[in-house]
Amino acid sequence: MTAADPEASGLRKDAERNRRRIIQAARELCVTRGLEATLNEVAHHANLGVGTVYRRFPTKEALFEAIFLDGIDQLVTLAEAALEAEDSWEGFAWFVWSMCELTATDRGLREIAFSKAYCGGRVDLGRTQLEPRISKLVERAKRDGYLRPEVSSTDMPLCGLMTGAVSEYSGDVSADLWRRYVSILLEGMRCRPAQERLAVDALTQVELHTAMDQWSPASNG
Structure with missing residues (x-):
């Protein structure tokens, strides 16, 4: 042929x-x-x-890499759509809601996107695609006075992990409980007059990458 x-x-x-x-x-x-x-x-x-x-x-690892790239493509698409919003807060909040819905309801994506236990170098590749877009969302909303100045793009993966933990803990009792905590997170990130500075600084990019290197999901044990 x-x-x-x-x-x-x-x-x-x-x-x-x-x-x-x-x-x-x-x-x-x-x-x-x-x-x-x-x-x-x-x-x-x-x-x-x-x-x-x-x-x-x-191998399973080869399949995990394909799943990871598929998931990263989803997150990149969400971030790009959020950047199209004229209102920077609406775009940022929509992205946080959309990202947290994925990470709260898709255990596999959560485990593979926030850890380097699987896919090692692929995680680095995914970060180069996703991190600049998330940084732009955060900086745009801060520039417009919507986000408190301490908020960092490195907070976003932690938000996804937190809502995922809520789903794992209470999913059988209240499948949508994670939505409550996304609302609380977003309210806490909004910039308001005379706010006290947050008690602890966000992770740096290096610290976030170190945490991803070290964290291993339960299903990898």
Whole structure:
């Protein structure tokens, strides 16, 4: 078959469809189970043969990298959409709500986005895409007087982790409880007259990266 052969093109399209099905199935499983799902379980969930999954992703780590890049793409898209908002506070608050909804309801994304236990270098690559956009959202809202001056872009991953912890703790009792704490977080970040400075400074980028290096989700134990 030549590169222009319709059959070859069809095989490539089938392979890409299967790849997307595998990633989607893995993300669906990881929403509730985190990164404990096996490749065999992913194959079953995707209604594909185990061999098909292993040809595309020979190890769980390879699949995690694909999930991570898929998740980072989501977050980057959210940040870019937030930057399009004319009102910098509305854009910032919408991003925080959207990010926290993802991290509160998708355990796998939370574990893979905020830790370097999986995907190592891919996390660094993702940070270079996401961090400048989040920094712009934060600085724009501070410039316009909406955000208190101590708020940092490095606070955003911690906000995602906190809402995720709320979901893990109380999800079976109140699935939407995380929304209460996003509201509290946003109220605490707003700039108001005569505010006292926050008691502790935000992490620097270096400190945040060190924390990500050291934190290991429970499902990695």
